[in-house]
Amino acid sequence: MVKESPLAPSTIEALELLRAASTELLELFAPPRCVACDQPCVETPAFCAACLSQLERCAEPEQAGVFAPFVQHGPLVRAVHRAKFGARVAPARAMGLLLADTLGAQLDAVDLVVPVPLHIERLRVRTFNQAAEIAKTLGRPVSYGSLVRERATRPQATLGRDERRANVHEAFAVSNHQKIHGRNVLLLDDVVTTGATLSAARDALLTAGPASVRCVAVARAVLWADRAR
Template identity: 40%
Template sequence: MDIIQDYLLPPTCLLCGNPGTPHRDLCQPCHRQLPRNRQCCYQCAERLEVQSDAPMLCGRCLSRRPAFDDTYAPFVYGDALRYLVTGLKFGAQYKNARLLGHLLAEHLQKTAEKPELILPVPLHNSRYRQRGFNQAIEIARTVAKDMQLPMDLHSCQRRHDTPHQTRLTAKQRRKNLKGAFVVVKPIKVGHVAIVDDVMTTGSTVHELAKVLKKAGVAKVDVWVCARA
């Protein structure tokens, strides 16, 4: 099927327009130039200036531990990643979601323990109707397929249509998101991975992880394409 698709619609790099690699709309030079998030806090993926071979925590996680356990964010949010994410989020470029999903899954297959299911960060119904899709779900579809994992779209809901958080401080974001999520169906697994596009302060995934832990989930990881 992929061979036929590549023949009819040859992969084209979404960043430079040159031919892509097999089954992927990204060329090798652009792939090599993507900004990797290699040296980071293992819990929140914030970039660290200290070089170490051992897993490290940032000062923020040491003083205020988040509800989630580990974060996997292969790239730094900027330039190419910003272009792909904003094109998806505000331009409904679904091909961007497929590429981001492939890149995230490729990283996870080498680094992450497999959870029992993945859960995209829910949008409130009014925001979903306005946008017409949930970018976290679109990315998670590809991740679920590549990693052969079930995806849960029904156990958790966003009950508050929280305002946009772009210009809010970390403290304001935490207040804005308090009580935003609710578990509406039993989650009968012990290990869940939350999937989203970008992680900025971690307030959203912290609040979601908190309700998942209260619902009985023992381990909650966060999988995002990039860390801001």
């Protein structure tokens, strides 16, 4: 059992911003390279032309209440892995730019972007929340601390559909109802698989009376159990 976080949401927010800023500063001094394959790139953060050509669009981006325009495959798998386990901001930012490009004018209706939060224990290990880094690129106000992960959960990757739902059930809570109330919220995660995490986070947001909550992820992954069928 992981102990409850003793830190207030404002401290989590400050930690998140500080860690991401220091990581970003280090990456600024590196020459521009593709966030997925490390080939030299014209700009940063970006995918190179070869990686962009390998991106696969979802045939059905809107599924079970979650919009996810890309298939979690190839360059996106590498980018997510680098962001999560290599503690690099640029891959998350490049993914965010892809998403911003896809959403286009739809973003005008968004009052607030809420990235799915990490539990503070995982934030300490990862150094930053990549959903928050993706959120920064969408050009809309972002709230980092108004939705919190109260309970540490097991990584979803190893779990089946029902286990995933149980794992994140009531894991989230709103810490600042005023910020969410009456707003059109875009709830954001990097990758959606069964949608259990986004669904649990959305349920928590709904207790604060938002005008709407739209669940969005950059990419959709196939659950390993479904893939094996």
